Amino acid sequence: MESRPHATPGRASVPGTGPARASSRASAASAAVEAAGGLRPGRRTLMAGMAAAVLGGHAALTAQSASAAYPGPGIVTGDVTDVHDPEIIRTAGGTYLLPSTGDGISLRTSTDRTRWTAAGAAFPGGTPWADPYTGGSRHLWAPEIHVANGQFYLWYSASSFGSNRSAIFVATSPTGASGTWTHRGLVVESFTTDDFNAIDPALVVDASGTWWLAFGSFWDGIRMIRLSSSTGLRSGGEMHTLASRGGGPIEAPTIHRAKNGYYYLFVSFDYCCRGADSTYRVMVGRSTSVTGPYRDRAGNSMTAGGGTEILAGQGSIHGPGHQAVLADADSDVLFYHYYDDAGTPRLGINLLAYDSSGWPYVH
Numbered sequence: 001m002e003s004r005p006h007a008t009p010g011r012a013s014v015p016g017t018g019p020a021r022a023s024s025r026a027s028a029a030s031a032a033v034e035a036a037g038g039l040r041p042g043r044r045t046l047m048a049g050m051a052a053a054v055l056g057g058h059a060a061l062t063a064q065s066a067s068a069a070y071p072g073p074g075i076v077t078g079d080v081t082d083v084h085d086p087e088i089i090r091t092a093g094g095t096y097l098l099p100s101t102g103d104g105i106s107l108r109t110s111t112d113r114t115r116w117t118a119a120g121a122a123f124p125g126g127t128p129w130a131d132p133y134t135g136g137s138r139h140l141w142a143p144e145i146h147v148a149n150g151q152f153y154l155w156y157s158a159s160s161f162g163s164n165r166s167a168i169f170v171a172t173s174p175t176g177a178s179g180t181w182t183h184r185g186l187v188v189e190s191f192t193t194d195d196f197n198a199i200d201p202a203l204v205v206d207a208s209g210t211w212w213l214a215f216g217s218f219w220d221g222i223r224m225i226r227l228s229s230s231t232g233l234r235s236g237g238e239m240h241t242l243a244s245r246g247g248g249p250i251e252a253p254t255i256h257r258a259k260n261g262y263y264y265l266f267v268s269f270d271y272c273c274r275g276a277d278s279t280y281r282v283m284v285g286r287s288t289s290v291t292g293p294y295r296d297r298a299g300n301s302m303t304a305g306g307g308t309e310i311l312a313g314q315g316s317i318h319g320p321g322h323q324a325v326l327a328d329a330d331s332d333v334l335f336y337h338y339y340d341d342a343g344t345p346r347l348g349i350n351l352l353a354y355d356s357s358g359w360p361y362v363h
Helices: 019-035 044-061 128-134
Strands: 096-100 106-110 115-121 139-148 151-158 166-173 182-190 202-205 211-215 222-227 240-243 250-257 263-269 281-287 308-311 318-327 332-339 345-354 360-362
Touching: 096 139, 128 139, 128 151, 128 166, 128 182, 139 202, 182 211, 182 222, 202 250, 211 250, 222 250, 240 250, 240 263, 250 318, 263 318, 308 318, 308 360
Parallel strands: 281 318
Antiparallel strands: 096 106, 106 115, 139 151, 151 166, 166 182, 202 211, 211 222, 222 240, 250 263, 263 281, 281 308, 318 332, 332 345, 345 360
């Protein structure tokens, strides 16, 4: 969710196919890309065309022509409009739970990652503890969700547009359902005198089991703090800088620990929240350490503005970003929002794969 200084008024599998079939088709498309030398600048169109050829009659996996620079979002149905800043988990029972920005944090569920159903709000009775940061608004931003210790954890942002007087709170629930969330406290806040902005939380659990929370929007970029793995609250006073554009537009971090041993830092560059004029795009860097340094494909540090683009607007897809990554049974999956030509925010989903050099691409 954009909250910048000087603001001017965030699997799709083919219906009827199961994860195994979707996975085998994705693997075939990935193999075709690998044979062509992986995804490199200037080769995205080739990759998309090859993937369409491999998928054959299943080109409907994406909603837009495979000849575009990037594949379009996968087919999703149901309650998929007015989705901003989606986050995602899959429960032990197999249901997908997707919280997003909204009054009291909007909730949606799905049993197949394709059809989505509205499931109320996490906090239908309001969040008075957040009012000093929102000016009394019940609109809460950019949640993060996790399951551990027999319960659900939800981190979320409270702020107002263009301000860095912001806070991230955490709540817990036994089920994740609307109205079952209990406020557990303030995790981190920022003041107008700070050079960071405490919104857009993103949890990552490192290889040793330590919990870390990345966050940030504009100002000096993306920061990281350590959390308690029991309470979900801050642990200790350390704060790391992961990425920066020197005050320019960067926000919405997601850190994904992949099977290949790398930590991938996904961020959104440029501008959200402008309808069809939004210019959000998804960038990535990687590191062998959760705290960085993160570098892009060319070796540029993300603290110096680096980042490799993996998704951007095209055609009727405007400003895709505020991404989340789910390591699902069949594939890593990228969730994000984008705007249609009418300026309506929509849920976007694509599969995520890795080329022969270990860099992610959407398909």
